[in-house]
Amino acid sequence: MLKGRKILVGLSGGIAAYKTATLIRLIVKEGAQVKVLMTPCAKEFITPLTLATLSHNPVLTEFYDPGNGDWNSHVDLGLWADLYVIAPATANTIAKMAGGIADNLLLTTYLSARCPVFIAPSMDTDMLIHPSTQRNIETLRNFGNHILEPATGELASGLSGKGRMAEPEEILKEISNFLAKKKNDSLKGRRVLVNAGPTHESLDPVRFISNHSTGRMGIAIADCAADAGAEVVLVLGPVNISTQNSSVRVVNVTDAASMAKECIELFHDCDIAILAAAVADFTPAGISARKLKREGNEMIIKFKATADIAATLGKMKRPDQLVAGFALETDNELENAVAKLKKKNLDLIILNSLRDTGAGFGYDSNKITIIDRNNNIDKFELKSKKEAAADIIEKIAGMIIMTK
Numbered sequence: 001m002l003k004g005r006k007i008l009v010g011l012s013g014g015i016a017a018y019k020t021a022t023l024i025r026l027i028v029k030e031g032a033q034v035k036v037l038m039t040p041c042a043k044e045f046i047t048p049l050t051l052a053t054l055s056h057n058p059v060l061t062e063f064y065d066p067g068n069g070d071w072n073s074h075v076d077l078g079l080w081a082d083l084y085v086i087a088p089a090t091a092n093t094i095a096k097m098a099g100g101i102a103d104n105l106l107l108t109t110y111l112s113a114r115c116p117v118f119i120a121p122s123m124d125t126d127m128l129i130h131p132s133t134q135r136n137i138e139t140l141r142n143f144g145n146h147i148l149e150p151a152t153g154e155l156a157s158g159l160s161g162k163g164r165m166a167e168p169e170e171i172l173k174e175i176s177n178f179l180a181k182k183k184n185d186s187l188k189g190r191r192v193l194v195n196a197g198p199t200h201e202s203l204d205p206v207r208f209i210s211n212h213s214t215g216r217m218g219i220a221i222a223d224c225a226a227d228a229g230a231e232v233v234l235v236l237g238p239v240n241i242s243t244q245n246s247s248v249r250v251v252n253v254t255d256a257a258s259m260a261k262e263c264i265e266l267f268h269d270c271d272i273a274i275l276a277a278a279v280a281d282f283t284p285a286g287i288s289a290r291k292l293k294r295e296g297n298e299m300i301i302k303f304k305a306t307a308d309i310a311a312t313l314g315k316m317k318r319p320d321q322l323v324a325g326f327a328l329e330t331d332n333e334l335e336n337a338v339a340k341l342k343k344k345n346l347d348l349i350i351l352n353s354l355r356d357t358g359a360g361f362g363y364d365s366n367k368i369t370i371i372d373r374n375n376n377i378d379k380f381e382l383k384s385k386k387e388a389a390a391d392i393i394e395k396i397a398g399m400i401i402m403t404k
Contacts, residue, residue, distance in 0.1 A: 002176055003031035008077060008113070009055070010086040010106040012093035013041025015156040016122040016165035020087050021046060023168035024054045030176070035077065036060065037106045039093065063105055074105060078112035083175055086110070087148070088122030088165045091133050098136035118175055120148040125161030148174060180390070186397035188229030193270040194222040195263055195277035195309070197237030199256045203301065204288040211278050212361035215239035217326075218276030220389035222248050225274070228393055233270075235262045237277055256280045256306035263309050267316060272396060274324045275310050276350075278361075282306060314345030322347045324396060330354045337371055347399065348372040350392060358382050370395050 007027055011017050027034050034055040038048060048059035060072045078084075086093070086106070093106070097119075102108040110117065119140060127133055128150065141147050148171055151164040166174075196218020200208040219241060222234040226245040233249045237259060243250060251266075253259045256279050267273055282303040292299070310325045317323050325346045327337040330353070337351040351369040352359055359367040359382065367382040370392065380391055 002027060002179065005032040005082045005179060006080055007032045007034050007175070008037065008081040008084040008109065008115075009034055010037040010039075010084065010109070011042040011046070011051075012039045012086065012088060012090045012106065013045060014088035014090045014122045014165070015045060016088040017042055017045040019165055019168055021050055021054055023085075023087060023171055024051060026168055026172045027175075028055060030172070033057075035080070037077070037109055039104050039106050060105055063108075072105060074108035074112045077109045078114060081113060081115045083116050083118065083179065084110065084113050085118040085120065085171065085175060087118075087120035087171060089119045091121075091123045091127045091130075091136075094119070094121060094133065094136050094140065098139040116146060116178065117144075118146045118148055118171070118178075120165050120171060121150050121163075122165035123150075123163050124155055124157050125159060125163045128163045146174075146178070180386075185229045187225055187272075187393065187400075190230045190272060190400070191270045192222075192225045192230040192232045193235070193263065193266050193273040194218055194225065194232060195235040195237075195259060195275055195279075196222065197239040198278050199237050199259055199280045200254050201256060201280045201283040201306075202287050203284050204290065204292045206291050209280065209284070211280070213237070213239075213278035214362060215241060215277075216364065217366060217385050217389070218274075219243055220385045221274055221276055221392055224386070224389040224393045225272075228397065230272075233266055235259055235266070235277070237279075256283055260307035260309050260312070264312060264316070267313050267321075271320070272322045272324070272400075273313050273317075274392070274396070275313070276326050277309075278328070279309060280306055308344070310340075310346065311344040317345070322396065322399060324348045324350065324392070326350050326352065328352045328354065334369070334371075334377075337369070338375075341371055341373070346373070348395065356382070368392070372399065 011020050024034055035057050036051045036055050036059045038061045052059045096107055097110055102111055148166045152162045153164045154160050155163055197215030198210045198213040200210050202208045222232050223243055223245040226232045226247050235251045251262050283306050285302040285304045313323050323346050327340050327349050329336050333353045337349050341349040349371050356367040358365045365382050366385050366388045368380050368388050370378045
């Protein structure tokens with residue numbers, strides 16, 4: 001969720017500054033851009049060179065460079081960032097932030113920042129529980145800042161108690177979850193059709209043919225599109241899970257015929273269709289009115305082809321509409337996906353391979369490759385299906401912007 005994000009990391013002068021090096025490394029590993037600010041005192045605990053190496057950017061400590069007069073604009077820094085995390089935040093820095101004191105670059109940038117601010121206090125227990133510190137922390141919380149609660153454990157003083165800066169992994173998790181939930185408007189005003197889940201093709205009153213799809217991937221896409229501001233309708237096969245975004249309108253269906261009917265009717269009024277459902281390619285030619293009895297050691301059932309939803313929408317789509325399909329393959333994955341993309345006149349296709357461990361049906365994770373109509377190929381590592389859905393929505397939003 002941090003890919004492409006711009007993160008400011010501020011360090012004040014505490015022993016926990018050594019942990020911030022790990023935090024910066026983790027944030028950069030997630031694909032974010034990082035700029036680091038340090039108070040003069042922080043340089044006594046960890047060198048700017050270390051943090052510049054990890055962040056791939058010069059570390060800023062002063063208002064201007066005395067060598068050439070270049071100004072480090074706290075206003076520009078505050079406008080640049082998507083999120084500002086101050087770790088460690090000492091009692092002194094917290095007090096200055098609460099009082100509006102601006103005597104270093106970290107503090108002036110804090111006062112200028114328009115982005116969310118996360119603060120990770122770090123100090124001895126007695127300093128933390130002092131009424132003045134508690135008042136200052138509560139003041140910062142009332143300002144709308146996010147306080148990353150310090151942990152309990154062994155402290156630099158040799159005492160044990162609450163005051164340890166939150167661990168880098170925990171800070172990363174908190175800011176990632178926050179940015180994941182933060183609403184964006186990349187699909188604002190767009191109407192999106194998603195289909196998801198399996199279909200049940202009845203043989204008789206008690207039996208049906210289906211597949212192992214759980215609907216998790218398609219539901220995650222519907223939720224993510226709604227989080228991005230879209231008006232979403234989800235045509236959903238028989239599954240045991242539901243959407244997390246209450247704004248998603250769900251149309252429940254059972255078989256391939258009813259799924260095709262709903263998707264075709266709804267597509268006329270949509271800007272985007274994302275076809276994630278595992279729709280049966282064939283259905284029994286006839287449904288027995290009575291339960292089929294076992295007679296002998298063989299049973300022959302005649303099947304007929306179902307409607308090809310992706311091909312139908314690909315043929316129907318207007319120049320202002322976009323259709324994305326899925327390809328679940330077991331061999332010649334890329335070649336088969338590209339062939340499907342072209343044959344069905346899709347704008348992009350999301351490829352899964354059953355040969356990838358942890359991907360496909362029945363998992364909470366997925367490993368996808370996105371191929372678009374211009375033969376651009378984006379490969380992603382194994383991620384949660386929620387994260388994979390965000391990658392898909394980001395790609396589609398980018399394609400829409402490019403065609404404006």
